[in-house]
Amino acid sequence: MKKIVITGVAGFLGSHLAKVLLSKNNKVIGLDNFSTGKKQNLLAFSSNPNFIFIDMDVSLEKVKELDELNDIDEIYHLASPASPAFYQKSPFDTIAVNTIGTKNMLDIAKRNKAKLVYLSTSEVYGDPEIHPQHEDYNGSVNTWGPRACYDEGKRLGEVFCYLYYELFNLQIKVARIFNTYSAGLRNDDGRVISNFITQALKGENITVYGDGTQTRSFCYVDDTIKALMLMMDNDMANGELINIGNSEEISVIKLAELIKKLTNSSSVITFHPLPQDDPKQRCPNTKKANRILGWEPKTTLEEGLLKTIEAYRTKLNDK
Ligand code: NAD
Ligand code: UDP
Helix, strand or coil, X not given: CCEEXXXXXXXXXXXXXXXXXXXXXXXXXXXXXXXXXXXXXXXXXXXXXXXXXXXXXXXXXXXXXXXXXXXXXXXXXXXXXXXXXXXXXXXXXXXXXXXXHHHHHHHHHHHHCCEEEEEEEHHHHECCCCCCECCCCCCECCCCCCCHHHHHHHHHHHHHHHHHHHHHCCCEEEEEECCEECCCCCCCCCCHHHHHHHHHHHCCCEEEECCCCCEXXXXXXXXXXXXXXXXXXCHHHCCCEEEECCCCEEEHHHHHHHHHHHCCCCXXXXXXXXXXXXXXXXXXXXXXXXXXXCCCCCCCHHHHHHHHHHHHHHHHHHC
């Protein structure tokens, strides 16, 4: 039985990952400070005897003193707000968790000789001039804007991973996650898929920012979680940056129209100002993930949206 740490366990991806790792008979130590995560996300496994939860901010030095973080095999470092609406509300905490929090988790990995997967983001490419984005592209990020706390926080998190890999020869891997979704996203998360589906199901206006020509590429949660676990298990991924995402690219306006159609909604699509520095296009080149991990996403956008819509419908009806 492996002893695995997940930071950000009460969040969207963390709770999903915990469920899968516990189902494979691992011991999971989950940490979270509930800044964007919810206690409700832990309910499916909080009574599992192989799960231990610790309510703590992983940016604090005292995280390294926790007895539960001894004799561990693996760390998935996910703690960080991910929705632009949330990270822009807590910019300093966002920088702290991705820099000091990452260093804390790397120190714990070093002490335990544990493997570590850090969740970075496609946002390290900023508003990219290269399309699709491959891992060798260094990005185009603005340091002087509302997204910088997240983008540059993640970039510095990657630097810490690089240094610990180079200097201490640890088994560290960095996953650059592109937009991932499922009904596990909070209805009020603020990210586009949860906004559009919630709005469509409630018959409210579907709020497109800008003219909707900007693009994103959406990956269903099961595919992303599978990739993270493959990275952890694969030694060829040590010291590598790997894009994890689905290359099925769609414009935001087309996404709004598709969700309106799939929900059979009478909502009206309305247009609102485009937030500053909103990337114009985003699509992963996933050749490296395919070559090293033998991974490719299995769920098409339409299949994933249909599952997500049904689950949101049930959530809304239960209220
Ligand atoms: P989320 O907001 O649902 O989950 C993040 C979790 O981290 C929350 O439970 C939050 O309470 C916790 N957290 C934040 N700061 C913390 C701290 N200082 N100490 C302890 N816990 C803290 O977001 P998510 O979508 O699940 O994202 C998880 C990770 O994946 C993040 O690192 C994010 O940057 C990365 N990521 C996600 C996506 C995506 O599309 N979902 C894309 C790129 C990167
Ligand atoms: N977006 C939108 N309406 C919304 C929420 C988001 O048009 O209600 C747009 C946003 O401007 C961006 C894209 O959808 O172009 C994806 O936004 P999200 O916040 O999900 O993630 P991002 O990829 O920008 O981090």
